[in-house]
Amino acid sequence: MKLKFTKMHGAGNDFVVIDAVNQQVTFTPEQWKALADRRFGVGADQMLVVEKPQSDGVDFRYRIYNADGGEVEQCGNGARAFVRFVTDKGLTDKRAIKVETMSGVIEPRLEADGRITVDMGAPILDAVRVPFDANGLQARAEHEDMLWPLEINGKTIWISAVSMGNPHAVQVVADADAAPVGIDGPVIENHPRFPARVNAGFMQVVDRHAVKLRVFERGAGETLACGTGACAAVVAGIRRGLLDSPVTVATRGGELSIAWDGGAAPVLLTGPAVTVFEGEIDI
Numbered sequence: 001m002k003l004k005f006t007k008m009h010g011a012g013n014d015f016v017v018i019d020a021v022n023q024q025v026t027f028t029p030e031q032w033k034a035l036a037d038r039r040f041g042v043g044a045d046q047m048l049v050v051e052k053p054q055s056d057g058v059d060f061r062y063r064i065y066n067a068d069g070g071e072v073e074q075c076g077n078g079a080r081a082f083v084r085f086v087t088d089k090g091l092t093d094k095r096a097i098k099v100e101t102m103s104g105v106i107e108p109r110l111e112a113d114g115r116i117t118v119d120m121g122a123p124i125l126d127a128v129r130v131p132f133d134a135n136g137l138q139a140r141a142e143h144e145d146m147l148w149p150l151e152i153n154g155k156t157i158w159i160s161a162v163s164m165g166n167p168h169a170v171q172v173v174a175d176a177d178a179a180p181v182g183i184d185g186p187v188i189e190n191h192p193r194f195p196a197r198v199n200a201g202f203m204q205v206v207d208r209h210a211v212k213l214r215v216f217e218r219g220a221g222e223t224l225a226c227g228t229g230a231c232a233a234v235v236a237g238i239r240r241g242l243l244d245s246p247v248t249v250a251t252r253g254g255e256l257s258i259a260w261d262g263g264a265a266p267v268l269l270t271g272p273a274v275t276v277f278e279g280e281i282d283i
């Protein structure tokens, strides 16, 4: 079939965005993987599929597929690209849009300055719901947080387990640029204590309102930015007593801003969303 798509990115985390309101899209994981391939396909970290809503009181549904073809629960940078897409395509004239995802309804908003703020909902900190198997592990309390030991490549790392609808393992490192993201990232991603696998965050604290972050993403490898990863890292940093809201997150692809008042308060993610080109592909 001929598939129309829009290539977009949010701080360098890049997407193939598809209007499934006006075209029928039912692909296999192999087809999603082929679309994401940077040599034989269009190339992207994730594919975002915009559909009519299934629930009342919601404007759209959007589905997220990783480069490995697997469907996942949430994508923070993708939520911003979604807003830019439906606005620019004239699929809505709203500026605050209710969109349902696999992990629930979120409400991204197009700001007057063109940036987009997404209410990502409250973080999930109960290990079982991340999901993280903590059985038999001895946690280390730090401020409000619980740090868990993981055996990785012959060493023990201490991680915060946080879900933003999707699972994250966040560790603090002295130097994000020097962190062994390519070596430890895949081992963390596939660690048996994360039954749904996990996104691995490497956070360097710059000051109480700024961090540098690299994320080895589940199903995509290291990306230039990870929106839910930035949310999870800031939540972990605030709970560890290392950060105060709001926090500027410097990623390799650009800056994100995260605000969180703690507890059951929502995490607010603000950042850019850019359309790169329109395309069509036979798939």
Ligand SMILES: N[C@H](CCC[C@H](N)C(=O)O)C(=O)O
Binding pocket: 013, 045, 046, 066, 072, 073, 074, 075, 076, 077, 078, 166, 167, 199, 217, 218, 219, 220, 223, 225, 226, 227, 228, 229
């Ligand atoms: N790799 C993630 C999905 C994309 C998240 C990321 N691109 C973001 O901006 O939040 C996962 O498997 O949970």
